[in-house]
Amino acid sequence: KMSSGAADLRQRKKQNCTESDKVAPEERNKENSKLGRSPKYMLIQRFAKLFFGCLAAVTSGMMYAVYLSTYHERKFWFSSRQELEREITFQGDSAIYYSFYKELLKAPSFERGVYELTHNNKTISLKTINAVQQMTLYPELIASVLYQASGSEEVIEPVYFYIGIVFGLQGIYVTALFVTSWVMSGTWLAGMLTVAWFIINRTDTTRIDYSIPSRENWALPYFACQVAALTGYLKKNLNCSAEKFCYLLVNASTYTFMMMWEYSHYLLFVQAVSLFLLDSFALAQTEKVHEVYRIYLFSLIVGYLLQFENSALLVSPLLSLVVALMLSKSLQMNMKKSTFVSRLLKIMYIYLVLTVAVTLNFLLKMFIPHKENEHLLKFIEVKLGLNTTKNFTMNWLLCQESLQAPSQDFFLRLTQSSLLPFYILVLIICLFSVTQVIFRRICGEPLKETVKLEDGRIGERPEIVYHVIHTILLGCLAMCLEGMKYLWTPYVCMLAAFGVCSPELWMTLFKWLRLKAVHPILLALILSMAVPTIIGFSLWKEFFPRIMTELTELQEFYDPDTVELMTWIKRQAPVAAVFAGSPQLMGVIKLCTGWTVSSLPLYNDDDLLKRNENIYQIYSKRSAEDIYKILTSYKANFLVIEDSICNEVGPVRGCRVKDLLDIANGHVVCEEGDNYAYSKYGRFCHEIKMNYSPYVNYFTRVYWNRSYFVYRINTVISFQS
Numbered sequence: 277k278m279s280s281g282a283a284d285l286r287q288r289k290k291q292n293c294t295e296s297d298k299v300a301p302e303e304r305n306k307e308n309s310k311l312g313r314s315p316k317y318m319l320i321q322r323f324a325k326l327f328f329g330c331l332a333a334v335t336s337g338m339m340y341a342v343y344l345s346t347y348h349e350r351k352f353w354f355s356s357r358q359e360l361e362r363e364i365t366f367q368g369d370s371a372i373y374y375s376f377y378k379e380l381l382k383a384p385s386f387e388r389g390v391y392e393l394t395h396n397n398k399t400i401s402l403k404t405i406n407a408v409q410q411m412t413l414y415p416e417l418i419a420s421v422l423y424q425a426s427g428s429e430e431v432i433e434p435v436y437f438y439i440g441i442v443f444g445l446q447g448i449y450v451t452a453l454f455v456t457s458w459v460m461s462g463t464w465l466a467g468m469l470t471v472a473w474f475i476i477n478r479t480d481t482t483r484i485d486y487s488i489p490s491r492e493n494w495a496l497p498y499f500a501c502q503v504a505a506l507t508g509y510l511k512k513n514l515n516c517s518a519e520k521f522c523y524l525l526v527n528a529s530t531y532t533f534m535m536m537w538e539y540s541h542y543l544l545f546v547q548a549v550s551l552f553l554l555d556s557f558a559l560a561q562t563e564k565v566h567e568v569y570r571i572y573l574f575s576l577i578v579g580y581l582l583q584f585e586n587s588a589l590l591v592s593p594l595l596s597l598v599v600a601l602m603l604s605k606s607l608q609m610n611m612k613k614s615t616f617v618s619r620l621l622k623i624m625y626i627y628l629v630l631t632v633a634v635t636l637n638f639l640l641k642m643f644i645p646h647k648e649n650e651h652l653l654k655f656i657e658v659k660l661g662l663n664t665t666k667n668f669t670m671n672w673l674l675c676q677e678s679l680q681a682p683s684q685d686f687f688l689r690l691t692q693s694s695l696l697p698f699y700i701l702v703l704i705i706c707l708f709s710v711t712q713v714i715f716r717r718i719c720g721e722p723l724k725e726t727v728k729l730e731d732g733r734i735g736e737r738p739e740i741v742y743h744v745i746h747t748i749l750l751g752c753l754a755m756c757l758e759g760m761k762y763l764w765t766p767y768v769c770m771l772a773a774f775g776v777c778s779p780e781l782w783m784t785l786f787k788w789l790r791l792k793a794v795h796p797i798l799l800a801l802i803l804s805m806a807v808p809t810i811i812g813f814s815l816w817k818e819f820f821p822r823i824m825t826e827l828t829e830l831q832e833f834y835d836p837d838t839v840e841l842m843t844w845i846k847r848q849a850p851v852a853a854v855f856a857g858s859p860q861l862m863g864v865i866k867l868c869t870g871w872t873v874s875s876l877p878l879y880n881d882d883d884l885l886k887r888n889e890n891i892y893q894i895y896s897k898r899s900a901e902d903i904y905k906i907l908t909s910y911k912a913n914f915l916v917i918e919d920s921i922c923n924e925v926g927p928v929r930g931c932r933v934k935d936l937l938d939i940a941n942g943h944v945v946c947e948e949g950d951n952y953a954y955s956k957y958g959r960f961c962h963e964i965k966m967n968y969s970p971y972v973n974y975f976t977r978v979y980w981n982r983s984y985f986v987y988r989i990n991t992v993i994s995f996q997s
Contacts, residue, residue, distance in 0.1 A: 332468060333451050333454040333455055333464065333467055334451060336450055336451060336454050336467070336468070337448060340447050340471065340475065341443045341444050341446060344446055344484060345440070347826060347827060348439065348443075350826070350827060352365050360842055360843070360868055361834075363435075363864075364835055364839065364842070364864060366489065366867060367863070367864065368487070368859075368863055368877045369489075369878065370487045370488060371863035372867070372876055372878070373411065373491075374435075374867055375866050376393060376407060376411070376413050377419055377420060377434070377489075378867070379392065379393070380393070380416060380417065381423065381434055386424070389420070390417065393406075393408050394584075398872055399876070400873065400875070400876060401874050401911045401912065402910060403883070408584070412535075412536065412538045414535050414536060415489075419437070422441070439488050442488050442489065443484075445494060446484055446493070446497065448497045448500075448501065449496060449500050449766075450474060450475075452503070452504045453467075453500055453766055454468070454470055455467065456470075456503055456507050456774075457470040457773045457774045459511070460743070461774045461804075462778070463804070465777050465808050465809075466773045466774050466776075466778070466808070467773070469776070469777065469808050469812060470769050470770045472815050473695050474769045476695075476815060476823075477695060477769065479689065480686060480689060480690065480761050481765045481766050481769065482762060483762055491536060491538065492537060492762065494536045496762075498536060499529070499533045501525065502530050503746075503767075505522045505525035505526045505529060506547075506742070507743070508522040509522035509526055510560055510564060510738045510739040511739050526571055530571050530575045531574070531578060534575045534576070534579045535579060535582065535583070538588070541576070541589060541592040541593075541594045543763065544572060544575075545593045545594040545597060546749050546750065548569070548594055548597050548598060549597070550742055550745040550746040550749060551565050551568060551742065554738060556626055557717060557741075558717055559710075559713065559714075560738035561738070569598045572594060576589050576590075576594065587646040590644050590646075591637065591641050593633070596633045596634070597629070599632075603632060604628050604629045654670060655670060655674070655679075658670055658674060659679070666940050666942075667940060668889045668937060668940040669879075669885050669889055671940070672933070672936055673879070675931035678758055679757050680757070681755065681756065681757075682754065682755065683758070686758065686761065690765070693819070694811060695768060695769060695772055696768075698776055698811070699771060699772040699775075702772050702775025702776065702781065703748075703771070705781055706735060706740060706744045706781070707744060708788075709733065709735030709736075709784050710741050713733065713736050713741075729779055729797060729800070730783065730796075730797055732780070732783040732785075732786065732787030732788075732796075734784045743774075744771075746767065747764065750763050751764050751768075773808070776804070776811065777804055777807075778804060779801050779803075779804040782804055783796060783797065786799065837981045837982055837984060838864065838984075840981050841916070841979075841983075842864075842865070842868040842869055844979050845865065845869045845871060846868075846869050848979070853871055853913045853914055854871070854912045855871055855872070855916060856874040856875070856891050856907050856910065856914070856915050856916070857891070857915065857916035858892065858918055858933075859875045859876055859877040859888045859891075861916060862874065862876060863877050874887065874891055874907075874911075874912045875887045875891050890906050890910075891906065891910070892933060892937060893941075893960070895921055895959065895960065896934065896938065896941055896943070896960060897941070897943050897955035897960070898955075898957060899956075899957050899970075900960070900963075900973070900974050901970065901974070903974075904974040904989065908989065912989055913989055914978075914986055914987065914989065915989060916984055916986050917961050917987070918984060919982070919984070919985070920983065921961070922934070922959070922961035941955075943955045964985075965985065975988070975990065976990060
């Protein structure tokens with residue numbers, strides 16, 4: 277029975293493909309005969325439209341990549357810097373990613389380099405880690421292979437090759453958004469407007485300016501390609517060859533996206549929820565949606581195997597939802613359509629899926645050992661006000677700007693570029709249209725096979741409904757966490773550009789208004805050209821001079837104190853030395869010197885989070901003996917104190933590192949709204965600079981400049997006063 281059912285499904289797909297291949301040319305021939313156009317003329321017109329559209333898409337991507345490269349050069353004077361000065365521009369976790377890329381290139385062979393990364397004991401003291409799994413280093417593996425296999429050693433420096441790949445991926449990102457908007461609207465004018473809005477709102481669409489090697493900059497271009505392919509795949513009356521191409525591209529990009537970013541399965545979960553709602557309201561072909569679910573399942577299984585049996589993928593909400601959807605759908609398929617139970621299952625479908633998904637996820641977490649993302653759940657509890665904590669790490673995360681609610685400046689910037697008003701307009705029209713379609717479906721009215729312009733039913737197009745749901749879900753996340761705006765704003769650009777360039781959207785609006793004075797189809801066609809043209813000219817006039825100023829203005833980025841510190845370490849510190857300090861600085865020390873460090877700016881491992889908190893105690897009010905015991909427990913030989921943290925004057929009192937440490941250590945008491953600090957000891961980072969006992973018994977200052985103080989941790993302690 278199962279094999280015959282699968283055969284029927286395949287046969288139905290073949291019939292749909294052949295029918296659409298036959299119907300589409302027939303309809304076009306009828307339209308052409310009415311307009312007096314020959315098939316040859318139409319073929320040339322379609323080819324010209326496709327050629328110039330593709331040319332515009334590729335050109336937009338290439339120009340954006342060149343723009344990023346030029347801006348980066350102007351900002352950092354990269355070409356005129358020494359290697360050490362270039363590496364200092366990589367801060368925090370970016371420094372760690374690039375340091376492993378350097379190690380791979382230095383290895384005698386690629387195989388040896390991979391082995392050293394998977395059995396790494398030279399990065400963090402007293403800890404052997406699988407860096408490829410823990411830090412998702414597949415981008416660095418690919419970049420190193422490409423650099424060596426292409427023979428680029430004699431042509432381009434490794435750092436230029438590395439950042440060049442990232443900038444190239446950003447170009448692909450923009451091209452994918454262009455294509456998505458083009459496919460939805462039918463005109464590449466929408467793609468041009470998407471790119472314009474994306475670049476103008478670059479502060480809110482990408483983090484490429486601040487953190488080039490971050491995982492999202494490697495991963496999101498592949499997700500954009502997946503969304504573009506999925507948009508085409510969901511379209512009605514798609515010919516067989518185009519459908520197969522879109523299906524294969526969805527496959528490849530979904531798997532690649534999952535391998536590039538450790539949090540990719542959460543974003544795919546949001547997408548799966550969008551498809552689930554789309555299918556629940558019977559607004560898309562069920563077979564297509566379930567093919568995408570199978571792609572998710574395949575990507576999770578392959579990702580689990582290739583990511584060294586990553587248990588986070590097995591307990592991910594994506595896997596639970598996909599399995600629940602498949603089980604629930606199989607129950608529905610096995611019921612006879614006329615039975616009462618079948619109708620009841622259709623009504624209870626959403627409840628059934630959610631119940632099965634939650635239950636399955638709970639069971640998986642019970643039986644599969646996992647620790648990777650437990651701190652995320654604790655953070656969500658505190659963020660939603662379900663719990664309170666004095667824990668340093670949780671409070672430090674809550675104080676990060678990217679994890680705060682978005683500021684008013686964010687909405688003001690989107691409004692000034694006219695993006696937000698047009699997005700809201702497009703979203704309202706699409707939402708009302710989708711609501712109408714759902715109401716008709718409930719009343720038993722079938723969807724039209726082909727939606728024509730004069731119908732004014734933009735809500736019947738499954739790819740449009742998917743994007744509406746998807747942007748709403750991402751928007752809800754962006755309203756809670758400012759860091760999520762980098763996932764939401766690019767698709768706001770795309771949806772707004774599609775809307776103003778789509779005659780169908782204007783026609784839908786005119787149908788509601790019952791416009792009679794002017795022919796609605798003619799007015800819709802005029803507005804779909806006039807509105808984006810006016811927007812484009814206004815954006816050009818206001819923002820183009822600013823962009824050109826960015827590219828021509830020479831900026832100065834120079835950090836002599838950090839350069840001096842790294843130079844001293846490379847010249848004076850023993851090769852086997854272990855350094856302790858803030859995780860962000862340790863990442864830079866690891867990259868620039870190669871020395872072992874006691875902590876790293878990574879937040880996906882409980883042990884590393886505990887290490888970071890312990891070593892941050894150098895900025896707390898604890899005794900010299902306590903700090904000495906903490907540092908020696910990690911075999912640290914040198915301590916680096918940063919004056920910027922010790923004397924930090926933060927804009928928000930209570931979010932400085934020393935404030936958070938005082939709260940965690942119980943050195944702050946709150947009474948009637950006032951905070952009182954008390955401790956037997958002064959702040960360690962201040963007291964150690966005084967050079968008196970007992971601090972000089974445990975630590976000896978060996979180097980200092982305006983920003984950094986380096987102390988050797990004594991192995992033999994003198995208890996002289």
